[in-house]
Amino acid sequence: MGHRLxxxxxxxxxxxxxxxxxxxxxxxxxSALSLEFLELGSSSANLTGSLPRGDEVNSxxxxxxxxxxxxxxxxxxxxxxxNGYLSFRTARDYTSPPEDISVxxxxxxxxxxxxxxxxxxxxxxxxxxNGSQLDAVNSAISQDVGxxxxxxxxxxxxxxxxxxxADSSKRDSFQGVLVTDxxxxxxxxxxxxxxxxxxxxxIGFSSSxxxxxxxxxxxxxxxxRLPVATLLTATGTLSSSKHTTMGSDQSSSQIPRGLSSExxxxxxxxxxxxxxxxxxxxxxxxxxxx
Numbered sequence: 181m182g183h184r185l186x187x188x189x190x191x192x193x194x195x196x197x198x199x200x201x202x203x204x205x206x207x208x209x210x211s212a213l214s215l216e217f218l219e220l221g222s223s224s225a226n227l228t229g230s231l232p233r234g235d236e237v238n239s240x241x242x243x244x245x246x247x248x249x250x251x252x253x254x255x256x257x258x259x260x261x262x263n264g265y266l267s268f269r270t271a272r273d274y275t276s277p278p279e280d281i282s283v284x285x286x287x288x289x290x291x292x293x294x295x296x297x298x299x300x301x302x303x304x305x306x307x308x309x310n311g312s313q314l315d316a317v318n319s320a321i322s323q324d325v326g327x328x329x330x331x332x333x334x335x336x337x338x339x340x341x342x343x344x345x346a347d348s349s350k351r352d353s354f355q356g357v358l359v360t361d362x363x364x365x366x367x368x369x370x371x372x373x374x375x376x377x378x379x380x381x382x383i384g385f386s387s388s389x390x391x392x393x394x395x396x397x398x399x400x401x402x403x404x405r406l407p408v409a410t411l412l413t414a415t416g417t418l419s420s421s422k423h424t425t426m427g428s429d430q431s432s433s434q435i436p437r438g439l440s441s442e443x444x445x446x447x448x449x450x451x452x453x454x455x456x457x458x459x460x461x462x463x464x465x466x467x468x469x470x
Contacts, residue, residue: 215316215317215320215368215370216316217338217355217370217372218313218316218317218336218338218355218357218370219313220304220306220336220338222306222308222311222312222313224308224310224311224312224313225306225307225308225311226245226306226307226308226309226333227242227305227306227307228304228305228306229242229304229305229306230302230303230304230305231260231262231297231302231303233297233298233299234262234296234297234298235262235296235297235298235345236262236263236273236275237261237262237297238259238260238261238262238267238271238272238273239259239260239261239271239303239305240259241257241258241259241271242257242258242259242260242305242307242335243256243257244256244257244258244333244335244358245307245309245332245333246332246333246360246362247360247362248268248358248360248365249360249362249363249364249365250268250286250288250365250387251387251388251390251391252387252388252390253387253388255268255269255286257269258335258358259271259272260303260305260337261273261274262295262296262297262303262339262342263275263277263292263293263294263295264289264290264291264292264293264295264339264342264352264354264381265287265288265289265290265292265382266287266288266289266290266337266356266358267286267287268286268287269286272284272287274292275294275345276294277289277292277293277294277380277381277382277398277399278382279399280394281382281384281385281386281392281393281394281398282386282392282394283386284386285386285387285388286386286387286388287385287386288356288358288367288385289382289383289384289385290337290339290354290355290356290369290370290371290383291339291352291354291369291371291376291381291382291383292381292382292383293344293352293378293380293381293382294344294345294346295339295342295343295344295345295352296343296344296345296348297342297343299343299348300341300343300348300351301339301340301341301342301343301351302338302340302341303337303338303339303340303342304337304338304340305335305336305337305338306335306336307333307334307335308333308334308336309332309333313334313336314331314333314334314359317331317334317357317359317366317368318330318331318359321359321366329361329364329366330361331359331360331361331366332360332361332362333359333360334357334358334359335357335358335359336355336356336357337355337356337357338353338355339352339353339354339355339356340353341353341375344378347378350377350378350403351375351377351378352375352376352377352378352381353372353375353376354369354370354371354372354375354376355368355369355370356368356369356370357370367385369383376403377403378403379400379401379402379403380399380400380401381398381399381400382394382398382399383395383397383398384398
C-alpha cells in the first residue's frame with residue numbers, strides 16, 4: 181500500500197540544490213536547482229516498499245529498470261539501508277559513518293549515520309517510470325544543466341524522522357533520488373535543514389574506489405545546515421551552485437565555470453583551469469581515474 185507523505189505547514193518549502201555530476205570535471209552551474217521533497221503514495225508508482233522495523237535493516241533487492249550507470253559501470257540492483265545510504269549489488273550492514281567514504285565501494289550516502297527504527301521512524305521507497313515525480317525531477321535537472329534531460333525512471337527513498345542509535349531524541353528526515361535516461365545518471369539528496377538533528381553524518385559517494393566524493397560537511401560535530409538538496413550524477417562532471425561550496429579549500433581552488441551545457445561525452449577532456457591534482461590534494465573534493 182502506498183504511503184502519502186506531505187510536508188507540514190501551510191505551504192511546502194522550496195528547496196535549493198547543488199548539482200554534482202560524478203566523474204572527473206568540476207564545474208559551477210549557472211543557476212540553483214530548485215526542487216521540493218517528492219511526495220510518496222502516488223498511484224503512478226511501479227514499486228512501493230518500506231524497511232522493516234529494526235536496527236541494522238536493509239530493503240529487499242530493488243531491480244533498477246535498464247540499469248543505473250554509475251561511474252564506468254551499470255548497476256542493476258540497489259539496496260536501501262536504514263543508516264542513510266544506498267548500496268549497489270549487495271546489502272551492507274555498515275553502521276558508523278567512515279571518515280573517508282572511498283574505503284567502501286558501490287555506495288551513495290545522502291546522510292549516513294547509525295540509525296534505529298525499531299520503535300520510531302520509517303524508511304519508504306518507490307520506483308516510477310512516469311508521473312508527476314519523474315516530470316518534476318526531469319524539469320529541475322534540465323533547467324539547471326541547460327539542456328533537455330528526460331529520465332526514464334526514478335527511485336525515491338524517504339528516510340522519515342529517523343532516530344539515531346546513540347540518541348533517539350535526535351531525528352533526521354531527508355530523501356535520496358536516483359534517476360537516469362539510460363546514459364546520464366543523477367542522484368538527488370533532498371534535505372530540510374531544520375529536519376536534520378544528528379551530527380557526524382557522512383555525505384558523499386564511492387563507486388568502484390576510482391571515483392568518490394566526501395562532502396566538506398561530512399562528520400560535522402554539529403547538525404549540519406546544508407543548502408537542503410544535493411544532486412549527483414554518475415556520468416560526467418561535478419558541479420555546485422552558488423548556494424554551497426563543495427571543497428574544504430574553495431578559496432584557493434575555484435571551480436571553473438561554463439561546462440555544464442556541454443555534452444557529457446566531452447566533459448572528461450574539458451577540465452580547463454582546475455587540474456585533477458589540485459582537486460585530489462584537498463582531500464575532500466575528489467575524483468580519481470585509473
